Amino acid sequence: MNGSSQEHFIGLDVGTSMVRCVVGTFDPNGSNMPSIIGHGQAPNQGMRRGAVVHVDDVAEAVVKAVTEAERISGKAIKQATVNVNGSHVSGLNSEGVIAISAANREISHEDRLRVEEAATIVNLPPNREIVQFFAKNYSLDGQRNIKDPVGMTGVRLEVDAHIVTAASPNLRSLDMALEKAEVFPTHHTVSGLAAAEAVLTRQQKEAGTVLLDIGAGTTNLIVFEDGEVQHVAVLPIGGQHITNDLAICLKTDIDVAEQVKVQHADLHRDPKKMNAMVKVGDKAYNFRFEDITMVIESRVEELLEYVEKELHKIKRNRKLPGGVVLTGGTAKISGIDEFTRDKLELPARIGKLHNIGGLVDTVEDQAFSTVVGLMLLDMLLLPALPPVNGRSESTKALLSGFLGRFKS
Ligand SMILES: Nc1ncnc2c1ncn2[C@@H]1O[C@H](COP(=O)(O)OP(=O)(O)OP(=O)(O)O)[C@@H](O)[C@H]1O
Ligand SMILES: [Mg+2]
Structure with a gap:
């Protein structure tokens, strides 16, 4: 390939x-x-x-x-x-503009690289650098939303880009x-x-989809639309925060809290389960299922509020037909897809x-x-x-x- x-x-x-x-x-x-x-x-x-x-x-x-x-x-x-x-990883929008100098005004691969390079000329603090560049779309003499300008003819080539920088x-x-x-x-x-x-899938990237990779210490958010990356953000919340919350609220050790989470995390709120006591390994602890659910719900809700804010920044909150796709270890929490669907008012599924x-x-x-x-x-x-x-x-x-x- x-x-x-x-x-x-x-x-x-x-x-x-x-x-x-x-x-x-x-x-x-x-x-x-x-x-x-x-x-x-x-x-x-x-x-x-x-x-x-x-x-x-x-x-x-x-x-x-x-x-x-x-x-x-x-x-x-x-x-x-x-x-x-x-x-420390964050995304920012940028634009590049160049004039086409070839006699026949045809856009070459070099012109495309030149305009993309122009879009990377941004004022960054001295301790930050660009790690990734995404061209969202091009404009040629005012005609917008061109996916690939190579082979077209024109005088003024512009690109809308999203740049990812890191410390x-x-x-x-x-x-x-x-x-x-x-x-x-x-x-x-x-x-x-x-x-x-x-x-x-390609269809999800075309339609408009946000992917959330919810790990242990971070949640990576990436929005695709028209097949291109539109927005990247890294939120400093992940599964470890849920474990820490459980350790504090249940007044137990971190490793017990982690086991409670991995074995019992369930956001379905099944009324039959709510008053049950929780067992971890061979031991029965005095943890009420409802308390565990409440702790997990509040942290996931907080995370989804940050996600909503990121989508709001690009005016895509509640407006992505491809919905939310969840992945990462923390996406294994039972019922997190339905919970996300209700909070973000978008279709949601596990990747x-x-x-x-x-x-x-x-x-x-x-x-x-x-x-x-x-x-x-x-x-x-x-x-x-x-x-x-x-x-x-x-x-x-x-x-x-x-x-x-x-x-x-
Ligand atoms: N069944 C489960 N239910 C709930 N959480 C789980 C489950 N299995 C794993 N996790 C959690 O998933 C997290 C690890 O996920 P993952 O391996 O994707 O993270 P990571 O890539 O190491 O971290 P990051 O992406 O933040 O750098 C841990 O917090 C772990 O507790
Ligand atoms: Mg990860």
Whole structure:
């Protein structure tokens, strides 16, 4: 797909609670469908809310996850497409304008790259950098909503873009952890985009859909419309906050609270269950089911209020026909889809992997969506770029990588 001679592709999700690694290839039976041939995961102690806070701990978790994936797949893993996450990641809109100078006024690939580069000239604080660029649509001599201007003729070419930026120190820490683990990041991408690649259909991206990847420390939000990324945000709320709330309200240990959540979280409000007492493992605790539900409901409601605010910023609250697609480990809370539907007044469903073969049993788990998407992006993106000034990719090279992919 990316024209390289590479036979296997790797996604590496450095998550707040877990590092996950997936190895994929094209179906050997000739269907050309992506097929999973290996996976690995390891608990990660070195992150807070999606950002690296302890490089050695993250490196250790990466080594463990990668070694397991190597063992299962039988392939040596030296490089991977890796996610960028954390509340320091944010999206902003930008515009670019250029004049077409060719005598016949025909728009070339170079013109398209030039206008996209013009859109990346934004005033950023010195410690921030662009990690991703999405062209939403182009205008040619005032004619709006052009998807690809190449081959058209005109004088003034404009682009509406969405740019994702991140704090440079956080990116450096992630790179340091990867360097220690001896994994070269061929591409970096926001977690939400990767999860969307794994679970959203083309139809959902066209119609207008918001994907929520609700993890342990963060919620990644990405809005698609007309097939293009319109908005990216990372909210600093995830499943760990629910666990912490439960520990406080139930006056119990964090690990008991985590078990209570994983085994009993249910937002259906079944009246028959509400007064029941909860059992964790072999022990019966004096926790009322209703109390547990109330704690979880309030945190999920708070999260959805932030989501509503993000949608309001782009005037898409209650206006996305494709609705909400939920994924990430916290999307396993029973009834979270219906709860989301009621709160956001949009259709809501749990994301499912599509068109993927091989060892799918493990990776069908919602917590694997991001890493499967990273593996798919590893297949789709342009071949690996050589290191620049010790960094894996310069911003410009990274942009051209993504521009190449998103235009194709
Ligand atoms: N059955 C379940 N019910 C409720 N929550 C669950 C369940 N299983 C896992 N979780 C929660 O999902 C979270 C982990 O999700 P995930 O693996 O997607 O996060 P992550 O990628 O490590 O974190 P982040 O994306 O924030 O960096 C944890 O908070 C965990 O408690
Ligand atoms: Mg995650």
